[in-house]
Amino acid sequence: MISKEYTILAPEGLHARPAKEFLNLVRQFKSKVVLIKDGITADAGSMLGILSMQATYNSKIILEVSGEDEVHAAERFDCFFDKEIINL
Amino acid sequence: MEISEVLLEELIVFDVESRTKDRAIRELAAKLENTGYVTDIDAYLAAVMKREEISSTGLGMGVAIPHGKSGAVAKACVVFGRSRDGIDYQSDDGEPVYLLFLIAAPEAADEHLRILANISRKLIHERVRNELRQAETAREVYQALS
Numbered sequence A: 001m002i003s004k005e006y007t008i009l010a011p012e013g014l015h016a017r018p019a020k021e022f023l024n025l026v027r028q029f030k031s032k033v034v035l036i037k038d039g040i041t042a043d044a045g046s047m048l049g050i051l052s053m054q055a056t057y058n059s060k061i062i063l064e065v066s067g068e069d070e071v072h073a074a075e076r077f078d079c080f081f082d083k084e085i086i087n088l
Numbered sequence B: 001m002e003i004s005e006v007l008l009e010e011l012i013v014f015d016v017e018s019r020t021k022d023r024a025i026r027e028l029a030a031k032l033e034n035t036g037y038v039t040d041i042d043a044y045l046a047a048v049m050k051r052e053e054i055s056s057t058g059l060g061m062g063v064a065i066p067h068g069k070s071g072a073v074a075k076a077c078v079v080f081g082r083s084r085d086g087i088d089y090q091s092d093d094g095e096p097v098y099l100l101f102l103i104a105a106p107e108a109a110d111e112h113l114r115i116l117a118n119i120s121r122k123l124i125h126e127r128v129r130n131e132l133r134q135a136e137t138a139r140e141v142y143q144a145l146s
Helices: A016-028 A047-051 A070-082 B021-032 B041-054 B111-123 B126-134 B138-145
Strands: A002-007 A032-037 A040-043 A060-066 B058-060 B067-069 B077-087 B097-105
Touching: A002 A070, A016 A047, A016 A070, A016 B041, A040 A047, A047 B058, A047 B111, A060 A070, B021 B041, B021 B077, B021 B097, B041 B067, B067 B111, B077 B126, B097 B111, B097 B126, B111 B126, B111 B138, B126 B138
Parallel strands: B067 B097
Antiparallel strands: A002 A060, A032 A040, A032 A060, B077 B097
């Protein structure tokens, strides 16, 4: 399992287009992806799970990725949360 | 925040008649007329539809949470609509929508995200969705969401 914390850099938060793009990414991998924020966990494999996090701009969120392609998936999420999300 | 604080009993529609997304949203928004929560329904609806263009708020699992923040909203509120036959909503999973939560929020702050997160957290559970689909009274709706 790979665990990593990110700061949400999208001005509108992990919501609307950023949330949809994130969900599309999660679905590309076999690994299970769990979100943790303020002690609450949610499955990143559903939009309800992602939106339940209330991940607003500048908030911190932990991603736990586990499965056979977790290394590849975690690298992809790095790129998403560090760079791509800013322009969505 | 408790959902009952923003979802008033008179804002529950047990039988949404519309079968398409746009009509269903308008049907629910009509409940906000003369409530004092929204001063200009058309301006508020424009914000909801604009948000819908970015990505469908049909979130899968038979659930849609359309929302808009607008200066035409005086105070945050939620209209709950339940469809017995299902609404063609262009949802994420292609399935019809049976449970709709229409959020109206003032322009400022992230209040709509807070309400959205709150409702999402409940609807993740299949039990809650089933109870809402079967609810016959406002009390049952509140119990399912509590």
